[in-house]
Amino acid sequence: MAEVAEHPGPSQRSGRGAEDVSEHHETRGVSGDAPNVTTRTPQKDIPQATVARLATYLRVLALLTDDGVAIVSSEELAVAAGVNSAKLRKDLSFLGPNGVRGVGYDVARLRARIEDVLGLSDGHRVVLVGAGNLGRALVGYRGFRRRGFSVVGIFDNDAEVIGLEVEGLRVRDAADLAGEIALLRPTIAVIAVPDDSAQQVCDELVAAGMQSILSFALCQLTAPAGVELRRVDLAVEMQMLSFERVRNADPDEPVEGSTTANVAETATGQANESGAAGVVPNSAVPAARPLTGSGRIARRVPAHPMPGPTGMSVSGPESVTERDPGPTLVPNRHGLSHCAAQAAQTTSHTATEPTSKGSVVTP
Ligand SMILES: NC(=O)c1ccc[n+]([C@@H]2O[C@H](COP(=O)([O-])OP(=O)(O)OC[C@H]3O[C@@H](n4cnc5c(N)ncnc54)[C@H](O)[C@@H]3O)[C@@H](O)[C@H]2O)c1
Structure with a gap:
């Protein structure tokens, strides 16, 4: 948490920018003075991009809690979350009044409020x-439990694995999926099977009553309306x-061991010095650009990144600044041909693709 303390640090006292928190004052939701959350904000009113950022704020608030921080200003929270403070205040306005003018946000209460809204x-x-490789890595990642997601059951159809x-x-x-799900009463199912089995598993999960499904299969899956499939x-x-x-490569600035021509070749897949299409030798890879560059991702990186425990990162800034390594992923041994066949009939939301309204558009 050193990063937070340095820029400027959240503290037990009111921090800089605390007076700004009065910007959001909707009549619904909890009062800034009320000790308990009593009214749910209608979740349907909250834009999906805001929902994704709320998850980021929640991660930051959890770290602040770990550090014993009781009050945080909007500016401090915004810096730690990698967003501008105006956007943060706008996001938090969907939760109803939370901050106290001149004081800041009560970390515990704001955390509880966001958890409530996020269900x-x-x-x-x-x-x-x-x-398999992915499934075991996911189950082994303790960050999920820390963030309220407990794996209660893991399934496979391989006799050697069962x-x-x-x-x-x-x-x-x-084979016992339906009966076990009835006993385990999960709220979320994760699919980590090969692509050619994914739709069948998805169908079985839906038949068993699952309404929230996260798929790691590369192919797009279909599910009935009412089932949230990501x-x-x-x-x-x-x-x-x-x-x-x-895109961030500066065409006027030669990079050691490389030329701008190399960059263009990489992007277009044309042959480079090595003679292989789209393959650039290490020496030709341009040096990383400063985080303050003009690129969209670079702009979203917090000025002072706050590392923190994360889960399967499908969102913006935290994926660049993770403290925990997260699950270890092993390359898939299965082909993609099955996906290509299914590409035409899709209903799943893709959490990571730019066309989605999902979390990729975080700050
Ligand atoms: N989205 C990503 O970023 C990402 C990253 C890595 C892997 N993946 C995908 O995750 C999936 C799993 O990858 P992996 O490397 O763990 O594969 P893996 O072969 O190591 O594991 C797959 C497991 O699924 C089991 N399985 C197969 N059919 C099943 C069925 N019908 N019911 C229950 N279990 C079944 C297998 O027995 C095996 O244990 C693949 O589709 C892969 O493409 C996605």
């Missing part, structure tokens, strides 16, 4: 289907980084 107050029970213990959980037989593709995140890296 996290009671935590979530998560089941995961596919106890019965194995993963992080204290016995891998259950996927997809995470870390490769898309890296493709976006790749794009930003190329």
Whole structure:
């Protein structure tokens, strides 16, 4: 938390910018003076981009709590979250009055309020289907539990995997999915099976009553209306980084061991010095640009990044500034042909793709 303390640090006293918190004052929700959350903000009124940023604020608030910080100003919270303070105040206005003019936000109360709005107050029970490389890494990541997501069941259909213990959980037989889900009462299901099994698993989860499904399969899945289906593709995140890296390259500034021509070749997939299309030798890779560069991702990085525990990062700034390494991902051994066949019929929301209204548009 040293980063927060330095720029300028949240404290037990009111911080700079605390007076700004009075900008948001909606009549619904809790009063700034009320000790308890009594009224739910209608979640449907909150834009999805704001929801994604609320999750970021929540992460920052959790770290502040860990550090014993009781009050934080809007400016301090904004810096730590990597957004500008006006946007933060606008986001928090959806929660109703929370801050106190000249004082700031009560960290515990704001945290509880955001958890309430995000539906996290009671935590979530998560089941995961596919106890392979990815599934085991996800189950092994303790950050989920810290953030209210407890994996209560893990399933597989491989006889050699069923019965194995993963992080204290016995891998259950996927054939028993429906009955086990009725017993386990999960609120979220995660799909980590190969692409050619993903739709079938999705259908089984829906049939078992699951209404919130997160899929790591690369192919797009379909589900009935009323089922919230989100997809995470870390490769898309890296493709976006790749794009930003190329876009941020200054054509007038030669980079050691490289030329602007190299950059252009990388972007277009044309042959470079090595003679291989789209492959650039290490020496030709341009140096990283300063975070203050003109690129969209670079602009979203906080001036003073705050590391913190994160889960499957599908959002903006925190994915650049994580403290915890998160799950270790192992390359998939399956092809993509199945996905291509399904690409035409999609209903899933893609958490990481730029076309989504999802969390990629965080600050
Ligand atoms: N979105 C991402 O960023 C990302 C990253 C890595 C992997 N993936 C995807 O995650 C999936 C899993 O990858 P992996 O490397 O863990 O694969 P893996 O082969 O190591 O594990 C897959 C597991 O699923 C099980 N399985 C297969 N069919 C099943 C079914 N019908 N019901 C229950 N279990 C079943 C297998 O027995 C195996 O244990 C793949 O689709 C991969 O493309 C996505």
